[in-house]
Amino acid sequence: MAWVTAIRDDEQVEYRLREQAGCSVVASEDVVQEQAEPVSGEAVEYRLREEGDAALVWMGSGLAAVGLTEGAVLDEAGKDAARRLMAGCHPETGARLIRTRTSARAHPLAKLTTARLVEAIEAAAEERGVAAADLLEGKPKQQKVLAQQQRMVHRQGDRHRMQVGTLHKLARAAGLSLDDVYGEQELADAREHADARVDDRVRGWDLMLDMPKSDSALAGLLPDADGQEYRDLVHRAKTETLREVERWVGYAVGSEDGRPVRIATGGLLAWSVEHQSARPMGDGQPGDPHLHLHITIANMALCEDGEWRS
Incomplete structure (x- = not known):
């Protein structure tokens, strides 16, 4: 079984770079404390217990194109590389690989209520x-x-x-000044953020690989050696699954004579982490044993024509 979650913001990326292996139990030095409730109401904020088995591991056939090695563990430099990938940039140089005009939007603080200017123009006309x-x-x-x-x-x-820049042009064309329409502070704030942009493109996806409860709980019930062997099998299945995902959806979309066409790529760029427990039920107890895996896939790939595309 699998679920896919779109990743759009920094918080979602940072959550998927945490080296943690189970939901709700927070390690603090030598004391393991139970987290009764999530840190916030958002799903990305539930906490996990820190364990060595929760290493972040590079995955995907496309990694070689950016100098990364599949199967290598992400250290702090690797996490920085992952952040750059999710921002559409080269993991080592930081050079932008994905350029999209449609996803860039004016920062919310750069915007003002349009009705005030429309009302002012209509009043001046009247x-x-x-x-x-x-x-x-x-x-x-x-x-x-x-x-x-x-x-x-x-x-x-x-x-x-x-x-604010668009409003300024409209006001000037009508012979008005924004200083006479908006409050001094709100106008100053908008002008301060006039050049700021936010990118709301889908940066990547969280592919969560799950199993029936009877299978996912088994790893927590087996002796250490048998449990490790069982988990190794699960990770082999993870790798095989990603290869199939690359075959099914590891393409980009371009255009030819105005029609969309699929363009082959060199494979996906991703990393994975193993989680050993489910989310807590909110009663202060740690989540049930539940082995599952998360694969974070960047929304970019090197196409056969040498171009990077989403």
Whole structure:
């Protein structure tokens, strides 16, 4: 059985770089403390017990293209390399490998409520006895922007926000100043973050490999030697599974004559970690024995034409 979770932000990446092997039990020096509740309400925040068997291990046929070795354990430098990969960059040089225009968005702090400017433009037009669009006469691009924003404000009200630079252009075209429309502090904050961007692309996926409970609990019931042999078998199955995943979905998508086409790649770039217990039930007790594996797959691959793509 398997589940796939999209990874979009830094917190999700950092969670998957923790060297921990079971849910809910937190190690503190020589004392093992039970964590009754998750650290926060988000699923990424549940805690695991630190154990040597929870090493992060590189996986994927595509690793050689960036100088990484499949099967090697991630040390601190390896974790930095993983962070760069998940950001779409080369793990050693930091050079950007994935460039996407559609995922870059204005930072939330760079945005202001659009309704305030629309109202100001409409008020100025009414004072002059003309339509709002007439304030932008001879500026068809800004007339189109105003019409679009009037529709958005009508639909969303104060929830609709725009980047301060875009608002500045619209206000200037209408003969207005943002300083007369917005509060001094909120305008200063927006201008301070005007060049900031956030990347909301899917950075990668968490492929969680699971087993029926009777099988996953077995590793915790066997003697050490037999338990290790059993876990080795599970990890062999993990490697075979990733090879099949590479065969099934390890391709990129390009275009040819305006039509989408699949492009072969050199394989996936990923790392894995073994977890030995399930999440706690919230009663202060550690999670049940439950052997399962997480494979974190970067959303990038080197294509056969030499280009990096998602």
